Amino acid sequence: MYKLVVFDIDGTLAVRWNEIPETTLETIRRLKERGIHCLMATGRGSVAVEEMVRLTGIEDYVALNGQYIFYGGRVTYKYVYPKEVTKRIAEICREVGCYYGFINERGYYIPDLDELRGKHGSPILTSVKTIDDLGEDEEVNQIVVFCEKEKYSYFDELKKDYIMTSWHTGGFDMHINTRSKAEGVREIAEDLGIGRDEILCFGDGENDIELLEYAGMGVAMGSAGEKVKKAADLVTEAAEENGIYNICRKLGMI
Incomplete structure (x- = not known):
């Protein structure tokens, strides 16, 4: 049993x-x-x-x-993401035209929220906040990226420490490899x-x-x-x- x-x-x-x-x-x-x-x-x-x-x-x-x-x-x-990692994710997404979100115990935080809602119909997006609501000293416990699979390779530099797992046809979760x-x-x-x-x-x-x-x-x-x-x-x-x-x-x- x-x-x-x-x-x-x-x-x-x-x-x-x-x-x-x-x-x-x-x-x-x-x-x-x-x-x-x-x-x-x-x-x-x-x-x-x-x-x-x-x-x-x-x-x-x-x-x-x-x-x-x-x-x-x-x-x-x-797990709490180092500030340099969250900063780098934001930089890559801006450079290649992807969207990203940070998650902690208070909620989901995403920049360009209205634009993203128009492109992705995930129910998660109905209850999230904008990135401006995330305090400078607040923890980030998860990172999610919204982009086409052809753009996943832009994040390869982070694969030494992190795993990218697809959860949706248009995005992936990033989590520490341990x-x-x-x-x-x-x-x-x-x-x-x-x-x-x-x-x-x-x-x-x-x-x-x-x-x-x-x-x-x-x-x-x-x-x-x-x-x-x-x-x-x-x-x-x-x-x-x-x-x-x-x-x-x-x-x-x-």
Whole structure:
């Protein structure tokens, strides 16, 4: 029996922004009733996870691809970007015509916000602030870049220390190469005394691959790309087709 179940959010728990199938919510309730620990692992920032905590009742989460961990009622880890890195990202984006955003515990901060909203329809952009709202001394815990894939190479100078992970056809998350969803989940599992063979994970994006490979059982959603599906032990239906419920029932967990 698996003792820890880990869910990616977008495309896995949620069909659309914070829209969760009733069968998924029922699955979570039944897992928790059986004493199985549930955890969310996402590329979202903490401010964008709060509503999912309320909807699902899952209080522990790994956010920002492992760069931020909320566990046991408190923040147990967060990575802070050096000022020279955030400055360099802004410079590159201005030079090559890309957009960027900085994320911390207070929210998302993006320059040229109105223009970006017209080009990218991400739900994230409905609740962000302009870069002018970010104080000079405030921390940055995540960087997101909005641009075409042909422009990704302009950021190669940062690849020595950072990983660029696509989350959308028009952009990528940048995170320190020592952190990942899998690393965050591993730290929580160790504290709970749970081995990797007792972990079941669900995901659909490239930032879930390491997590699917790490878990005792990695399950790719039906909407996932082939690269993600190849990394998984099982492939289930898409989120809107009751994929999470179907697998948990098949495994005898609910």
